[in-house]
Amino acid sequence: MTNPVNKISIRHLDKHYGAGARRTQALHNINLDIAAGEFITLVGASGCGKSTLLRTLGGLEEYSIGSLACNGRPVDGPGPDRAMVFQSYSLYPWLTVMENIRFCRKLHFHRDNTTSADVEQASGRSDALLALMGLSHVKHAYPAELSGGMQQRVAIARALMVRPDVLLMDEPFGALDAQTREVMHDLMRYLYLLEKTTVVFVTHDVEEAIYLGQRVVVMAPRPGRIDSVFDVPFGPDRHQDLKLAPEFTELKRRILDRIRETSGMKTDLEQLKKLTEHQHGN
Numbered sequence: 001m002t003n004p005v006n007k008i009s010i011r012h013l014d015k016h017y018g019a020g021a022r023r024t025q026a027l028h029n030i031n032l033d034i035a036a037g038e039f040i041t042l043v044g045a046s047g048c049g050k051s052t053l054l055r056t057l058g059g060l061e062e063y064s065i066g067s068l069a070c071n072g073r074p075v076d077g078p079g080p081d082r083a084m085v086f087q088s089y090s091l092y093p094w095l096t097v098m099e100n101i102r103f104c105r106k107l108h109f110h111r112d113n114t115t116s117a118d119v120e121q122a123s124g125r126s127d128a129l130l131a132l133m134g135l136s137h138v139k140h141a142y143p144a145e146l147s148g149g150m151q152q153r154v155a156i157a158r159a160l161m162v163r164p165d166v167l168l169m170d171e172p173f174g175a176l177d178a179q180t181r182e183v184m185h186d187l188m189r190y191l192y193l194l195e196k197t198t199v200v201f202v203t204h205d206v207e208e209a210i211y212l213g214q215r216v217v218v219m220a221p222r223p224g225r226i227d228s229v230f231d232v233p234f235g236p237d238r239h240q241d242l243k244l245a246p247e248f249t250e251l252k253r254r255i256l257d258r259i260r261e262t263s264g265m266k267t268d269l270e271q272l273k274k275l276t277e278h279q280h281g282n
């Protein structure tokens with residue numbers, strides 16, 4: 001049974017790639033409810049299925065077993081209720097910033113009966129998003145003329161343009177330098193509180209996961225599964241110095257411990273140590 005207050009309900013979800021000897025069980029028995037307006041972050045060792053889960057939520061991947069619902073409706077493909085932002089900026093290089101932001105909306109209009117009021121409303125929204133993202137002064141620039149941080153702000157503005165119910169973000173700040181990431185974190189928190197969107201955010205950076213999220217979901221590999229879920233005990237008003245607070249560093253340590261424990265790397269290192277000791281013994 002799906003709970004009506006859940007924006008997303010995932011039940012016993014399994015997903016595999018390939019067949020026969022090449023079959024990989026990417027996700028196994030994923031169960032997760034995400035409430036409307038919640039900010040969930042997904043972390044875990046490489047290959048634990050974070051991107052696969054996000055892409056499945058986006059309707060870009062089919063799943064083998066289980067159920068997945070958004071707003072109580074089964075997810076069977078991409079939809080305007082779920083917008084995605086990827087690590088690579090994925091902007092159209094031949095369109096300006098403004099055109100990139102309005103592009104998806106245009107596609108949407110082609111499908112519906114568009115009125116001039118709709119177009120006006122869309123123009124108002126794109127102008128507002130440009131201002132919010134600090135991009136008004138570059139609205140006629142092309143993506144290649146912008147820094148990585150600016151390009152990613154355009155990608156986020158474009159995703160928000162259609163007022164998605166759910167924003168799915170796959171390591172969106174992974175390619176940015178540390179300082180730009182901090183700026184983006186605060187911008188992301190601000191946008192989230194303003195737009196009240198439900199966000200599912202994949203990252204390798206545990207500090208980023210805690211600073212942004214309300215719950216941090218730790219996934220484990222082989223097969224990809226949910227290992228543990230940590231509640232983030234901080235309110236909506238967050239500032240960079242929160243990262244230095246003892247509760248923050250303690251939570252970070254506990255999450256990192258789980259990731260190390262489940263990644264298998266610890267065991268690999270122990271085996272390597274034993275092997276080296278054995279070789280030195282001979």
Ligand SMILES: Nc1ncnc2c1ncn2[C@@H]1O[C@H](COP(=O)(O)OP(=O)(O)OP(=O)(O)O)[C@@H](O)[C@H]1O
Pocket residue numbers: 017018024025026044045046047048049050051052053224
């Ligand atoms: N298109 C694909 N075809 C076959 N196997 C795939 C495909 N995409 C992912 N996999 C496999 O599925 C598993 C989960 O991969 P996924 O990329 O979802 O993990 P991830 O946690 O996002 O990894 P990373 O943190 O390294 O980005 C891995 O074993 C991966 O090799």
